[in-house]
Amino acid sequence: MNQWIIASEFAEVAVSLDLDANGPRLRLEDLRSGHVRHLDALELESIAWAPDERLRELIDPSAGRWSDRADDADGA
Amino acid sequence: MTVQYSELIQPERVHGSLYTDQDIFAEELQRIWYRTWVCVGHVSEVARPGDYVRKKVASQDVIMTRSKDGEVSLLLNRCAHRGNLVCEDQRGNSSTFRCPYHGWTYRNTGEMLGYPYNQGYGGKGKLSLGLGRVPRVDTYQGFVFASFAADGPSLKEHLGAAAGELDRLARLSPEGEIELTAGWLQHRAKANWKLLVENETDGYHPQFVHGSVFSVTGSHIGTLYSDKSTAVTRDLGGGHSENDLRPEFRKMEPMNWFGTSEARVPDYVAKMRALHGEQAEEILIEGAPHVMVFPNLFVAEISVFMINPVAVDETVQNVTAVQLKGAPEMNRRLLSQCIGSVGPAGMLLADDSEMYERNQRGVTARVPEWLDIRRGAHRERVDENGFRIGAANDETGMRGFWSHYRSLMEGEAQ
Numbered sequence: 001m002n003q004w005i006i007a008s009e010f011a012e013v014a015v016s017l018d019l020d021a022n023g024p025r026l027r028l029e030d031l032r033s034g035h036v037r038h039l040d041a042l043e044l045e046s047i048a049w050a051p052d053e054r055l056r057e058l059i060d061p062s063a064g065r066w067s068d069r070a071d072d073a074d075g076a
Numbered sequence: 077m078t079v080q081y082s083e084l085i086q087p088e089r090v091h092g093s094l095y096t097d098q099d100i101f102a103e104e105l106q107r108i109w110y111r112t113w114v115c116v117g118h119v120s121e122v123a124r125p126g127d128y129v130r131k132k133v134a135s136q137d138v139i140m141t142r143s144k145d146g147e148v149s150l151l152l153n154r155c156a157h158r159g160n161l162v163c164e165d166q167r168g169n170s171s172t173f174r175c176p177y178h179g180w181t182y183r184n185t186g187e188m189l190g191y192p193y194n195q196g197y198g199g200k201g202k203l204s205l206g207l208g209r210v211p212r213v214d215t216y217q218g219f220v221f222a223s224f225a226a227d228g229p230s231l232k233e234h235l236g237a238a239a240g241e242l243d244r245l246a247r248l249s250p251e252g253e254i255e256l257t258a259g260w261l262q263h264r265a266k267a268n269w270k271l272l273v274e275n276e277t278d279g280y281h282p283q284f285v286h287g288s289v290f291s292v293t294g295s296h297i298g299t300l301y302s303d304k305s306t307a308v309t310r311d312l313g314g315g316h317s318e319n320d321l322r323p324e325f326r327k328m329e330p331m332n333w334f335g336t337s338e339a340r341v342p343d344y345v346a347k348m349r350a351l352h353g354e355q356a357e358e359i360l361i362e363g364a365p366h367v368m369v370f371p372n373l374f375v376a377e378i379s380v381f382m383i384n385p386v387a388v389d390e391t392v393q394n395v396t397a398v399q400l401k402g403a404p405e406m407n408r409r410l411l412s413q414c415i416g417s418v419g420p421a422g423m424l425l426a427d428d429s430e431m432y433e434r435n436q437r438g439v440t441a442r443v444p445e446w447l448d449i450r451r452g453a454h455r456e457r458v459d460e461n462g463f464r465i466g467a468a469n470d471e472t473g474m475r476g477f478w479s480h481y482r483s484l485m486e487g488e489a490q
């Protein structure tokens with residue numbers, strides 16, 4: 001598995017191509033928590049095109065991981 | 077004109093028009109294929125969230141998906157906007173599907189997610205048009221079944237005694253699960269689907285049609301269906317039938333059902349013995365079933381077939397190798413045996429396909445009009461569980477098929 005690490009002082013994420021499913025997916029692993037998420041092509045395209053404000057919404061700490069609602073915890 | 081099925085289907089003969097008549101084929105789609113439980117695939121084909129594969133139920137193009145929360149859905153491959161095909165690839169991974177025509181987008185559970193330029197519909201979230209869903213979906217031993225009828229017998233009721241045969245297949249895996257992950261071959265035959273179904277548990281033809289294969293390979297399969305065989309053909313009810321070869325296998329050593337010996341698959345045998353103790357002997361001796369599950373799932377010991385009608389005289393037979401979860405040593409052999417018998421250059425299916433197609437051409441002749449299914453009727457008996465059984469090469473399975481077929485074709489339409 002070819003993987004890249006994208007890191008800053010704030011976060012470290014390993015990025016790799018996962019070929020285990022019926023089609024290719026991008027595998028993202030938050031190296032600080034071990035949390036993994038897969039993204040398929042249409043999801044990636046949508047992220048590429050998402051307006052900045054939507055991305056900012058995702059980065060808001062209370063949007064996923066530190067949300068008050070426990071069921072939001074996986075960011076789904 | 078309404079067809080009088082009681083005239084065309086008699087206890088010991090069936091009419092040739094059942095294989096050639098367009099109207100009968102159209103009626104079969106409504107009364108069998110879009111009503112009863114039809115096997116479409118296996119959960120192992122969509123192992124990961126976002127996985128999808130395209131399948132067919134007769135002419136219906138179906139997408140089997142697995143959602144994020146693990147649920148398997150069967151969606152119809154038809155956009156809710158103007159009916160375009162939504163998926164083109166045979167398999168892939170995507171949590172959402174976007175129609176290529178105008179971009180309507182759906183979750184892989186079928187729910188609508190959005191559409192482009194939403195002002196034309198008065199804004200976002202104004203439409204709740206989703207992909208069509210197969211009304212009833214259920215699984216048994218991982219096999220996924222579809223029924224286009226909103227009500228009717230449950231899958232368990234439909235499978236009846238055939239369920240036990242699928243259990244017998246699954247218990248061969250040290251983890252109790254089979255997987256259909258070896259990929260599918262599609263064999264197209266210019267023949268009516270019923271010729272294929274009837275052939276699957278016809279123990280009369282192997283010695284004849286497959287004689288050359290058996291003699292070249294030194295296979296013992298032929299003798300399992302000879303006149304001296306103690307194997308039986310069983311009508312399992314509900315149109316299901318099997319060639320029960322266990323009486324012959326019980327005279328042999330463990331793993332002989334698979335044409336091999338314990339010494340060649342030592343890890344597998346050791347694993348099964350550790351897991352099942354004394355009961356392992358029975359499992360390793362009796363092996364896998366040879367069962368035709370009405371109307372389209374055929375398990376031939378090492379191979380799984382899903383039969384799909386295309387036209388009155390055309391059928392696609394999808395074939396794959398059984399894979400036993402947790403048994404890599406067996407899986408390599410299962411795959412190579414499957415390829416040898418029913419692969420692209422496989423010897424058994426090539427023989428059978430030739431017969432299906434010749435049969436289809438033959439039955440178009442106007443006389444003698446009938447196909448005979450009486451073989452062994454006089455020596456049929458009832459076993460200790462109340463099932464009708466005949467000799468290994470009797471037509472007991474076909475008679476069971478036809479009586480169930482007749483009940484579906486004659487009964488109240490749904």
Ligand code: FES
Nearest residue numbers: 155157158175178
């Ligand atoms: S037909 Fe699918 S978006 Fe128009």
Ligand SMILES: [Fe+2]
Nearest residue numbers: 176177178179
């Ligand atoms: Fe155009």
